[in-house]
Amino acid sequence: VKSSWIARISKDPFRLFFPVGWICGVAGVVSWVPFAWMTDPFYPGGFHAVLMSRAFISSFVLGFLMTAIPRFTETETARPSEWGIGIISVLAVIIAAFWGRTPVASALTLAQLIIVLAFIVRRFRARRNNPPGSFLFVAIGLLLGAVGSGVELISGIEGFNSDSWLDSNWLLLARLFSFYAMVLALVLGVGARLFPGILGWSEIVQAQRKQYERPVPFFESIPGDLRIAMPIFLISFFIEIFVQESLGRSIRACVVTYVAFRYWRVHRAPPKKSWMNRALLASAWCIVVGEWLSAVFPDWGLDGKHIVFLGFSLVALLVAARVTLAHGDGLHCESRAWPYLPVTIFVFLAALGRTGVHWTPGDYFPHLAYAAILWLVGAFIWGSFFLRRLRARQN
Ligand code: HEM
Helix, strand or coil, rough: CHHHHHHHHCCCCCHHHHHHHHHHCCCHCCCCCHHHHCCCCCCCCCHHHHHHHHHHHHHHHHHHHHHHHHHHCCCCCCHHHHHHHHHHHHHHHHHHHCCHHHHHHHEEEHHHHHHHHHHHHHHHCCCCCCCCHHHHHHHHHHHHHHHHHHHHHHCCCCCCCCCHCHHHHHHHHHHHHHHHHHHHHHHHHHHHHHHHHHCCCCCHHHHHHHCCCCCCHHHHHHHHHHHHHHHHHHHHHHHHHHHCHHHHHHHHHHHHHHHHHHCCCCCCCCCCCHHHHHHHHHHHHHHHHHHHHHCCHHHHHHHHHHHHHHHHHHHHHHHHHHHHHHCCCCCHHCCCCCCCHHHHHEEEEEEHHHHHHCHHHHHHHHHHHHHHHHHHHHHHHHHHHCCCHHHCCCC
């Protein structure tokens, strides 16, 4: 029984990572609720940020990549040592976040990223097929995350005088890489291949497959427009930090908008009509609009940026939903409004509420708590439907 369980997780690592990710998301957001009303609470800012970016999103990313990469490259499935170390590192992040050990959490994130990069490189070398060309963004995203958490780790080591070689701008850039750039790059890279497939734009998918399913070096399989978009995307972070915040963000918003229109066709009704697809388009719009708002109104700070973060959370939940159904009950549930419509509505309301706190400085923390509750309702509806469907099936 034990070995068949291990074999099933090796084949479908998402069955382990998605539930753990869901628990991390709930724990990371729920912390704002008691904080608003307790008399002597612990401020959950650091705990929340670490848990959301390094445990919630990371688990969904690890689960997705460890499941998808072997299939795309037609190589071996995840080894127990690979997913085992991956899941231990996620659990260790939770403990490090709880004890406020940010450098330890950075070290663990770095370890996670090295594991996943090694996982990809091993399969990439043995590949019988190229992965989709847009996965260039996945590789760059993981590298950005590794650089960001590496710099944060070094600067956070006690007694280390970061001023001697790192000024605060480089640290800001590292934070931007590890908390946000990595996830955005992953959404663009995975989304450019996955979203058109889910939405039913079969001609886009066929053109992509024709380009990457060929015995050519991977670089040749990358679409020309993404080869141009990648350096612009990278430069935008440096411009944001070192030249002008709004300019850097606007350049990046242009790249995101380009991918959203060209590959996700957010401006068109998708050929496949389903509640899943409406929800996916809503999450895409959440990210596009959030990027532009944070470019045009940089003074909204993290309050504005959370529109993008909540968009990421919706994408993670929806991609996980698709993977779960595709490897289980089948996709017929996607045509039903439940749970897609309420999950989307609650995440949207949470996004509005989370950004809205910017205008309620007097009641900042209670409003954070209301936004958190809205997100949690959405997450629980998702969990009530998908968690039991994630259980490994007997074959
Ligand atoms: C509605 C629920 C949410 C609330 C009330 C909330 C609240 C907050 C607050 C107040 C901060 C600032 C903490 C500080 O600097 O002390 C923060 C930071 C952060 N949040 Fe959230 N958040 C929510 C949802 C999310 C979600 C769903 C994600 C990720 C998918 C996320 C990711 C982050 C990250 C990465 C940071 C740190 C960003 C940085 O410092 O650069 N949050 N959140």
